[in-house]
Amino acid sequence: MKIIINYMLLCLLAVNTVAAQNNPKAIKLSNAEVMPYEVELTQNKTTHILFPSSIEYVDLGSSDIIANKVEATSNVLRLKTIKEGITATNFTVITSDGKYYNFNATYKLEPLQLSYDLTKFEKQNNKQQSEVLFKDLGDTSPTLVDLFMKAIIKKNKKELNIKSKNYSVEARLKSIYTQDGKLYFHISIDNKSNLPYIVDYISFKIKDKRTGKRTTIQEVSLKPIRSYSDAQIINSHSKQDNIFMFDQFALSDKQMLIIEINEKRGIRNQTLKIKSADILKSKQKSNVDYITIDSDTMILKDEGYII
Template identity: 25%
Template sequence: MTRFILFYSLVFSWLSSQAQAVKPKLRHSSTLSAGKQNTKPPILIAALTPMTVKPVQPIRPTPPLHAQTTPSTIGTKPFHTETKAEQASAPPVWVANPALVASIHTKPYLLPIDRSAVKGSYPLGISDRKTTHIIFPATIKEFDAGTDYVLAQVPQTITNVLRVKANPKASAFCRADSGRETNMTVITEDGGFYSFLVRYQEEPEILNINIANNLTADDQTSRALGINRSAAITFTLSGTTNEGTGLVKSDVAYRCERIIDRKPFIRNIGASKMRVTNLLTGIYVADKVIYMQFAVRNDSQIDYEVDFFKFYVRDKEVMKRMAAQDVELKPYAQYPETLRMLRAKTERSCVYALPLTTLTEDRIIEVELYEKNSGRHLRFQIEADVLLLAKPL
């Protein structure tokens, strides 16, 4: 019994000494593990901790360059982004040639042609046995046809008439190909541009055409179709400036066209005689140019043929022995370009661009509208206080 107790005490003391020797090692290992946690997290904890991962957006394939119709903005910041207000204020674009635009879908950065930029064309039938005469409001400066089977000639003595007929040598071809058409363009000295779609006809329906009498119908039809109503061409006027002003005539003519449809704000200034009336309806100013808007109305049963429309700066009251100082104001541009005939029971609006003139109290602008070979002349005065009503453009 004594031996057993002695053996038990020895074993217990040995186990106690071993336990005390292991405690420093555990403290040292725990210190090392704590130091490692500062640099690298435990693998087991990282594997069991749930992580919030942002879903990856699917990458869409970029179409090839030839198939793009608008610039790609993926991965780039646009230089300018239109706001909703800008998009709402932008005028709608009515594509004039949708079939052609749809067929050229492989071309990038394609700009549409708006209807307001399109100039209408007149249909014209010609024959090799009859001559068609086209009378223009001004001298013909240049003309061109799409094919050589269209013969056009301007007489030497009358420069505003164009004779058109089919080439007799190509008459057989024309008859066989009568379903197709070509084009012809005419440019006049006053900046007029006229386009014709020419077809061959055995018996032309129209042999004589007066373009000046068709301007009212042109304006109404162009307005209904939403296409360009101006008969002037820009490239004949651009590059030429008014003497002493540096103004480009095409810009002045464009402003005249913009003013033509504006609502009148000046009333009871004008003249009336024998049921023909000329009223001043608006005055605008921009870049040292004054734009005057008129409404000419013919309430009679007789057509009114315009001889001239002139403007003068004159003295308001001139003594008998004092010479009158009249200065004519020559217009820079006008719209419409030609105002030759005012039919019975009709009304026309017109705009004239004049050099800006400052009037004193004793000076006035006199407006004169004369009828050709008749006596229905209209004349009225515009005083200085009326010019102060001008609106800026």
């Protein structure tokens, strides 16, 4: 009996396989192909590729080529071969904005070009890149996160009155927004002095309020998932706005969020203190959405912001 049942299942599987092959509605995987860039590599010279955003992931199709991010940057990849006349291969790059890049690499003793600027290329050719989703962003695409941050910067609305001023430099938490389980902090640094302000680091810590001299203060450091800008220098008499994105959290009445902005080799440090009530008053932007105008143009419905 068991043999008969197994035979019937095998026949059913064979029928389904033939039906799928003859189904005119079957989708060919080639229709989903990510078109590759073509690049020539060599052993005695280094090829550099400039990406529009920070490089998050690199996978090489062969050990005959080597690739490294340039130490002083986050969006430049350098490549070369380990020997002459290697077999054609490929490599893949994913950037922090969720873009997926595929390259076909061939060997050439003297490549015609050694430097590639994909930022310039994509603007000129309106090339639409495939997009990936990052675990830390959940179901929200990196493109939509970027659009939302830009909309906050453009709106530039002062919802909160939390600020710190020291030696002609003022830091201000302008607003807090919430969207899809994330919190967005809009921080502005205004350098009114004659000297550039170089940011050493910006830290975010949840601390217990001091209730007594003998009370042990608990401290938890928070790391942003994303930030709008990586710029570290605010020139004299200029202002810089940034957005920091976190997983949603709440504070108790006995806790505070401390944001510390420290100057490199300086004393113009700033401290912003955020209470539980400030977090709970974060603005809900549940209607944030975008309309695709063409392959490279999107518009936020609620802000009228075009990118």
